[in-house]
Amino acid sequence: MSLIVHKYGGTSMGSIERIGNVARRVAKWRRAGHDVVVVPSAMAGETNRLLGLAAELKAPQTQDAARELDMIAATGEQVSVGLLSLALQAQGVPAVGLAGWQVAVRTDGAHGKARIEEIDTTRVNEHLRAGRVVIITGFQGIGPNGHQTTLGRGGSDTSAVAMAAALGAQECLIFTDVDGVYTTDPRVVTEARRLPRITFEEMLEMASLGSKVLQIRSVEFAGKYRVRTRVLSSLTDPDIPIEEEAESGTLITFEEDQAMEDAVVSGIAFSRDEAKITLTRVPDTPGVAFRILGPVAEANIDVDMIIQNQSIDGTTDFSFTVHRNEYDKTLALLQGKVRADIGAGDIIGDQKICKVSVVGIGMRSHVGIASLMFKTLSEEGINIQMISTSEIKISVVIDDKYLELAVRALHKAFGLEEASA
Ligand code: ADP
Ligand code: ASP
Ligand code: MG
Numbered sequence: 001m002s003l004i005v006h007k008y009g010g011t012s013m014g015s016i017e018r019i020g021n022v023a024r025r026v027a028k029w030r031r032a033g034h035d036v037v038v039v040p041s042a043m044a045g046e047t048n049r050l051l052g053l054a055a056e057l058k059a060p061q062t063q064d065a066a067r068e069l070d071m072i073a074a075t076g077e078q079v080s081v082g083l084l085s086l087a088l089q090a091q092g093v094p095a096v097g098l099a100g101w102q103v104a105v106r107t108d109g110a111h112g113k114a115r116i117e118e119i120d121t122t123r124v125n126e127h128l129r130a131g132r133v134v135i136i137t138g139f140q141g142i143g144p145n146g147h148q149t150t151l152g153r154g155g156s157d158t159s160a161v162a163m164a165a166a167l168g169a170q171e172c173l174i175f176t177d178v179d180g181v182y183t184t185d186p187r188v189v190t191e192a193r194r195l196p197r198i199t200f201e202e203m204l205e206m207a208s209l210g211s212k213v214l215q216i217r218s219v220e221f222a223g224k225y226r227v228r229t230r231v232l233s234s235l236t237d238p239d240i241p242i243e244e245e246a247e248s249g250t251l252i253t254f255e256e257d258q259a260m261e262d263a264v265v266s267g268i269a270f271s272r273d274e275a276k277i278t279l280t281r282v283p284d285t286p287g288v289a290f291r292i293l294g295p296v297a298e299a300n301i302d303v304d305m306i307i308q309n310q311s312i313d314g315t316t317d318f319s320f321t322v323h324r325n326e327y328d329k330t331l332a333l334l335q336g337k338v339r340a341d342i343g344a345g346d347i348i349g350d351q352k353i354c355k356v357s358v359v360g361i362g363m364r365s366h367v368g369i370a371s372l373m374f375k376t377l378s379e380e381g382i383n384i385q386m387i388s389t390s391e392i393k394i395s396v397v398i399d400d401k402y403l404e405l406a407v408r409a410l411h412k413a414f415g416l417e418e419a420s421a
Contacts, residue, residue: 042076210271281345
C-alpha cells in the first residue's frame with residue numbers, strides 16, 4: 001500500500017457534479033488500497049471572484065491590506081475541501097478536511113506570494129492511520145505571526161508537491177483540465193501535442209517562462225525532493241482502471257537521456273504577464289545597475305530580463321522587465337528617488353509586450369536554434385525587442401499583438417506538430 005497525493009485544479013472542482021467525479025476517482029484509488037491525500041483548488045473562477053470583491057473596496061495596498069486579501073482568498077479552497085470531504089463521505093469513504101493552518105503548512109510572511117518553509121505531517125499521518133482520506137486546502141499556509149498566507153496564483157500545485165515531499169509520497173498526481181503537458185498551450189495552438197515525458201529541467205523552464213500548467217514553485221519542489229510528479233486529466237471517466245490512469249498524462253523525469261524523442265526543442269512557452277521599463281540616458285558608470293535594481297529588489301519585485309547597451313557618449317539606455325502586476329509599483333519607485341539618485345533621462349514604460357520562449361534540453365548539443373527562431377520571427381515581420389538565453393532556452397520579448405502568430409510559427413518551424421509521441 002502506498003501513499004499518493006492527488007491535486008485537482010479549479011476546473012476539475014468547478015461544479016458539484018465535477019466534485020462528485022473527483023470523489024469517485026479518489027474513492028477508486030482508496031479502495032485499491034492506497035493512502036490518499038487530496039489537495040483541491042478553489043472552484044473555477046472563485047479566487048478571481050473573491051479578489052474582485054476585495055478590489056471594489058479600493059483599500060490602499062499596504063501590508064495590512066495584503067493580510068486581509070489572503071484571509072479572503074484562502075476561503076475558496078476551504079469551500080472545496082469541505083465539499084469534497086462531504087462528497088467522499090456520501091460515497092461511503094471516510095474523509096477529513098484540513099485547512100493549511102490546521103496541518104500546519106508553515107510559510108514565510110510574504111502575503112500573496114508566500115513560500116512554504118515547513119510542513120508538520122503529524123496530524124495528516126494520524127488521520128491516514130485511522131483510514132481516512134485527508135483533504136488539504138491548496139494555495140495557503142500560516143505565516144510566522146500566525147496570519148493566513150497564500151502562495152500566489154496557481155499555488156495549489158505547490159501545496160500538493162510540497163505535501164507529497166513532506167509525506168514521502170510515492171507519487172504526486174496533478175489532475176487538471178488537459179491530459180498532460182503539451183508542446184505549447186493547446187488553447188493557442190490546436191496542433192500542440194502531449195508529451196508523455198518531460199525532463200524536470202525543461203518543465204522548470206516551461207513553468208518559469210509562462211506555461212501555467214504547473215506553478216513554477218511546484219516544479220522546484222519536485223526537483224529538490226525528487227517527487228515523482230505526473231500531470232493528467234481529471235475529465236476522463238473517473239472509473240477508468242487505475243493501471244491505465246497511472247500511465248497516462250505526462251511524467252516529469254529526472255533522467256536527461258529520456259528527453260522527448262531527442263527533439264532539440266521540446267516546447268514553446270509564452271507569457272503575457274510582462275511589462276518593460278526603460279530608463280534613458282543613464283550614466284554609464286560602475287554601480288548604476290545596482291542603484292536602479294537594488295531598490296526594486298528591496299521592494300520584493302522580481303526582475304526578469306535586463307538589457308544595457310554600450311555607451312557612446314557616457315550615457316546608456318537601461319531596460320528591464322517585471323511582472324505586469326508589479327509594473328505600477330516599479331514605475332512609481334523609479335520615478336521617485338531612484339531617478340533623482342542616478343540622474344537618468346526619461347522613464348518609459350510599456351505594458352503591451354509579451355515573452356515567447358523555445359525550450360529544449362537538446363539545445364545543449366545543437367547549434368542554430370537561435371538563428372532559426374530569429375529567422376522565423378523575421379519572416380512573420382515580428383520585431384524582437386529583447387533576447388535572453390540560457391543553456392536550454394531562448395526567450396524574446398515582442399509586441400503582445402504578435403503573441404499567437406509567433407507561437408504558432410515557432411511551433412511549426414521547430415517541427416513540434418509532426419514528431420510522433
Ligand atoms: P488547474 O486549474 O487544473 O490548475 P490551470 O488552468 O492552472 O489548471 O492549468 C491548465 C491549463 O494550462 C490548460 O488548460 C492549458 O490551457 C494551460 N497550458 C499552458 N501551457 C500548457 C502546456 N504546455 N501544456 C498543457 N497545458 C498548458
Ligand atoms: N485558487 C488559486 C488560484 O486561482 C490557486 C490554484 O488554483 O492553484 O490561483
Ligand atoms: Mg493551475
